[in-house]
Amino acid sequence: MSANTIEHNRNRFSFEGIDAIWLFGYGSLIYKVDFPFLEKRPASITGWARRFWQGSHDHRGTPEAPGRVVTLVEQPDSVCKGMAYRVSPSVFEYLDVREKNGYLRFATRMTFDDGSHAEGLVYIATEDNEAFLGEMPEQDIARQIASASGPSGPNSEYLLRLAESLRILGDECPHTFLIEEHLTASDK
Numbered sequence: 001m002s003a004n005t006i007e008h009n010r011n012r013f014s015f016e017g018i019d020a021i022w023l024f025g026y027g028s029l030i031y032k033v034d035f036p037f038l039e040k041r042p043a044s045i046t047g048w049a050r051r052f053w054q055g056s057h058d059h060r061g062t063p064e065a066p067g068r069v070v071t072l073v074e075q076p077d078s079v080c081k082g083m084a085y086r087v088s089p090s091v092f093e094y095l096d097v098r099e100k101n102g103y104l105r106f107a108t109r110m111t112f113d114d115g116s117h118a119e120g121l122v123y124i125a126t127e128d129n130e131a132f133l134g135e136m137p138e139q140d141i142a143r144q145i146a147s148a149s150g151p152s153g154p155n156s157e158y159l160l161r162l163a164e165s166l167r168i169l170g171d172e173c174p175h176t177f178l179i180e181e182h183l184t185a186s187d188k
């Protein structure tokens with residue numbers, strides 16, 4: 001599948017008759033909220049783990065020197081915490097462009113902090129997209145992140161802001177925190 005997913009996403013899901021829908025964010029959508037929303041609630045999804053395995057050629061890197069950003073990989077029993085936003089379907093006209101480098105919208109079931117559930121959407125970059133970089137030791141990922149930068153800013157800022165947001169949400173994400181540890185150790 002080509003890395004540019006705008007058209008794939010537009011043909012994927014009909015919002016006809018829908019006024020508002022929940023969107024689950026687990027990466028930059030937690031801390032970079034540059035879209036309107038009707039309601040916002042901490043939430044989690046089960047069976048998915050956050051990984052810095054997706055290349056960023058358009059936001060936190062360049063085609064010549066891609067950065068690394070998060071996607072979700074299937075992992076039974078794993079719980080990924082994030083932020084859920086109830087949004088108008090028109091918001092996806094903007095978000096499909098922002099998330100165009102390999103991310104597709106998938107239906108998911110999210111659980112809110114009070115134990116209640118909602119069906120909604122989540123952007124996931126699957127391993128068959130052209131921008132997928134895949135698994136690498138956390139120390140090497142930290143090195144790549146330290147040297148990458150793109151139109152949205154340094155890749156390190158993406159990592160550090162995400163790690164800070166996960167601490168606030170109370171998400172134990174050893175993968176993210178280990179990369180953060182390597183990155184900050186390499187600064188000293």
Ligand code: SIN
Nearest residue numbers: 025026027028029123
């Ligand atoms: C998300 O935040 O939910 C998608 C991945 C990203 O934009 O970092």
